[in-house]
Each structure stands twice: as structure tokens, then as C-alpha cells.
Amino acid sequence: MKKNIFKFGSLAAFALAFSIGLTSCGGGNGSANGSDSASSSNEAITGAGSSFDNPLFSKMFAVYHDSAKVEVNYQSVGSGAGISQLTGKTVDFGASDAPMNGKQDTAAGATVLHIPVTAGAVVVAYNLPEVKDTLKFTPEVLANIFLGKITKWNDPAIAAANPGVKLPATAILVAHRSDGSGTTAIFTSFLDKVSPEWHTKVGTSSSVNWPAGVGGKGNEGVAGVVKQTPGGIGYTELAYAIQNNIAYGKVQNKAGNFIVPTIESVTAAANINIPADGKIWISNTDAADGYPISGFSWVLLYQEQGYGNRSQEQAAQLVNLINWMIHNGQQYGAALHYAPLSAAAVSVGEALLKSATYKGQPILK
Secondary structure, eight states, X not given: OOOOOOOOOXXXXXXHHHOOOOOOOOSGGGSTTOSTTOOSSOOOEEEEEOSTTHHHHHHHHHHHXXXXXXXXXXXXXXXXXXXXXXXXXSSSEEEESSOOOHHHHHHHOSOEEEEEEEEEEEEEEEOOTTOOSOOEEXXXXXXXXXXXXXXXXXXXXXXXXXXXXXXXXOBOEEEEESSOOHHHHXXXXXXXXXXXXXXXXXXXXXXXOOSSOEEESHHHHHHHHHHHSTTEEEEEEHHHHHHTTOEEOEEEOTTSOEEOOOHHHHHHHHOSOOOTTXXXXXXXXXXXXXXXXXXXXXXXXXXXXXXXXXXXXXXXXHHXXXXXXXXXXGGGSGGGTOBOOOHHHHHHHHHHHHTOEETTEESOO
């Protein structure tokens, strides 16, 4: 029996079910062996972090193993835990939907590269079986729901955004993340930009003091709470809402348009100039057709790979994997509801990967 080579979250089966046919990896920058210093030892690569990324990573790493014969063991433990494991040097790479902050940078003790790997939507998922229309949410309504100020689904503010929709008097139960989460960072970055009260009372971070609601671990946990609770509302990555057959709403953007979260609307939000360090927020986009609660996700690795007992072969394997992810690996995102990287984002990722070194020498040629 073939051994189990992946440590996925609970959505691995979903990711594979939605996947398109496996393809072999071509040459050039997108190949599995895109570096002159490619490893022949094929040791397992370990990573941890974002549950936002887990459906996509499940697919990518399965394809990469079939092509390059390299195992990738990924733990979907949340962005905060992934950063902690990377800085503790217990994994080869982390994954996060929020750039590392100053405190995390200090804890890392050396430069950590942020390689954009995908962009996606954080959706407002809700459980109202009797409501067949797709609900619309204004920024003010969302802020007041998650502040605990709007407590019934038939509140006049919700009704005003949804004329003609018969809303029940059901109590609202807010579901939020209980762990350190890049998904939380994206969602709260949006609320922080659109609500002065949210900015003053709560702010934005991967972990905040929630004014209302109950916590769930991972995107899986929040989706589970919403699905099991009539009247529930929460935020989760798009793929989790679709997998769990949970309704999700349109959100009003800065231009005043109510936008459905789709690959196209996330792509519109992400179509911007990317700074050289790869770190950028795209929530509350200026794009008239952009979904306002969108965000990039990053793979994180130390710029200098020659630490501890790491070999040059291990360093090359890791950089080759990430190089493949931002090139050939992008073709697997659309079927799983992730937006492919823009040419600008790929270019930034390439430049950052070329800065990775092993004992001062570049890894990618």
C-alpha cells in the first residue's frame, strides 16, 4: 500500500475532488527542477500555516509529488501557528494570509521572504434556510454585526440593503476564528478601513478581541459553526463555503457596487502594483468590479537557507518547489476558486526567490 505522504487538513478530499487532470511539469521556470542545483536526494519538505490555502496546497502538492517525486508534508494549523513554526525552525516553510508584523520579524532573527502564491476571497457566510435570495451586506452592516450591535436578521439596516427580501426575526450568532489567522487579518483589515468604531474598539490583526460571537478553529471550524447554526454568520475562505454548501453574500465595495466573490472579482482587486517585498493588503479595493474582502497569501521562507543542519540539497528542493508553485502550479487554482497570480505578482515572487541564498550563494540560477 502506498504510504500516506500528506498531512492535510480535513478538506484534502474536497481539493482532490475538484481538481483537474494531473499534468506533468514542463521545463523552464515553471518546472519541478527549475534550478541548476536541483536536489537528487528528494527529502521530504515540511510546511505549516494557512488553512485559507489548504485546498489549493493539497492539489498542488499532490501534483508536484507525482512529477518531482518530492514529498510535501503540510499542516493546516492557521497562519499564526505557521509563522511560529517557521521561526522556531521546525518546518521548512510557513504560509500566511497576512504579512509578518514587526514583533514576528524580530522573533525570526533573520530576513524572511514573502512569496505571493495566490489570491482569494474571504466570504460572509450565513445560515438562513428560509431566505432564498443572496443577501447583500454594506460595510456598516457587517461592522455592526461583528461588533454585536445588530443582533436580529430582520434588523432595519439589513432590510434596507435587501429590499423585497423577507428576513426572519432569527437571532444572529457570530462565528469567528479562535486561532491566529490570516483570514482574520484580511477580514479585520476590511472592517478597520470601513468602520471608525471598529478601528477604535477592535482594530486589525490575525488575532483580535472579538466583541461578540463564538470561535472556531481554522476556516473549517468557522464553516462548521455556521453550517450547524440557524442564524449563524461568519467569515471563511470561499472554497470552504462552497464545499460545505453554505450561502454567502454580496459585499458592497468602495465604488458602491455589491460584488459577488468570484475569481474574476478577486483578480480585479489584486490587479495592482506589488511592492518589491511582496507585502500588500488589497482589502477595500478601489476597483469598481473588485471584491472588497480579498487578500493575497504568501509562502514564507528564510532568505538565507544555510542554517542549522540544512543541506544545500534541502534548500534547493524548497526553492524549486516554491518556484513551481508560482509558475506551473498556478493552473490548479481556478478549479478551487483561487485567483491566479498576476504577471506583476509572479515577477515579484521570482525576484524574491532569486535573492534566496545558501551560505551566501544564490540557490536559483
